[in-house]
Amino acid sequence: MKIVVLTGAGISAESGLSTFRDNNGLWENHRIEDVATPEAFARNPDLVHKFYNLRRANLKNVKPNPAHFALAEAEKKFNNFLLVTQNVDNLHERAGSRNLIHMHGELLGKKCTFCNKISRIDGKLCKELVCEFCGKAGGLRPDIVWFGEMPYEMERIYKELLQCNLFVSIGTSGSVYPAAGFVEIAKQAGARTVELNLEPGEQKSHFQESIYGKASDIVHDFFGNL
Numbered sequence: 471m472k473i474v475v476l477t478g479a480g481i482s483a484e485s486g487l488s489t490f491r492d493n494n495g496l497w498e499n500h501r502i503e504d505v506a507t508p509e510a511f512a513r514n515p516d517l518v519h520k521f522y523n524l525r526r527a528n529l530k531n532v533k534p535n536p537a538h539f540a541l542a543e544a545e546k547k548f549n550n551f552l553l554v555t556q557n558v559d560n561l562h563e564r565a566g567s568r569n570l571i572h573m574h575g576e577l578l579g580k581k582c583t584f585c586n587k588i589s590r591i592d593g594k595l596c597k598e599l600v601c602e603f604c605g606k607a608g609g610l611r612p613d614i615v616w617f618g619e620m621p622y623e624m625e626r627i628y629k630e631l632l633q634c635n636l637f638v639s640i641g642t643s644g645s646v647y648p649a650a651g652f653v654e655i656a657k658q659a660g661a662r663t664v665e666l667n668l669e670p671g672e673q674k675s676h677f678q679e680s681i682y683g684k685a686s687d688i689v690h691d692f693f694g695n696l
């Protein structure tokens with residue numbers, strides 16, 4: 471059986487990371503347009519750096535929850551298992567997931583806009599920082615796919631969706647494309663499609679099955695009974 475799982479901010483909610491939409495569409499009290507677009511970064515790089523520096527520093531205060539661990543277990547149980555996350559935190563890998571795509575980038579990544587090199591960052595980013603690869607200052611940004619930018623590894627993800635037998639979407643509102651469209655692709659390819667969420671997401675009508683509850687309860691149960 472070939473399985474593709476898509477996760478969103480809801481799977482990390484019980485670890486203490488706030489989701490996008492649970493707070494009137496604000497992310498940690500910021501409008502998306504102010505912190506998660508290339509235009510916002512061009513307009514106010516200090517604010518955007520500060521926002522992601524805080525999110526990155528906060529990773530030290532949070533831990534994976536049972537839903538992250540259940541997916542790492544499922545990866546071991548089923549040998550054809552791909553996890554695609556929209557999340558920029560590192561909780562899936564800390565729980566043990568290995569076959570993982572961060573389609574929206576990672577808080578622990580930085581990218582140079584001059585030479586396009588991507589590398590790790592544990593500390594703070596700021597606009598004065600010099601790129602260790604090209605030696606230029608002022609071009610480093612968080613390795614986050616902002617609204618209006620192309621997510622990572624889309625070719626590989628579509629290929630896997632077209633071949634999968636089971637597609638499971640966990641803790642995502644189904645409002646951010648292209649991830650929101652994955653269920654339709656999997657369905658057209660003949661896969662069983664399942665939504666695990668706290669409440670119905672916007673793509674509800676495309677799923678054959680839906681299970682509602684906290685991720686820490688329902689993810690373990692679903693994969694345990696598979």
Ligand code: NAD
Nearest residue numbers: 478479480483489490491556557558559641642643668685
């Ligand atoms: P979203 O905020 O739009 O939706 C969150 C979904 O999770 C909702 O459907 C909600 O009902 C559900 N949910 C909340 N608590 C839950 C729980 N305990 N168990 C199960 N489900 C729960 O998030 P999204 O769909 O991922 O899309 C928004 C974008 O936000 C993504 O691109 C992502 O990069 C970014 N984001 C990431 C993080 C993170 O990395 N942890 C946090 C906030 C936002």
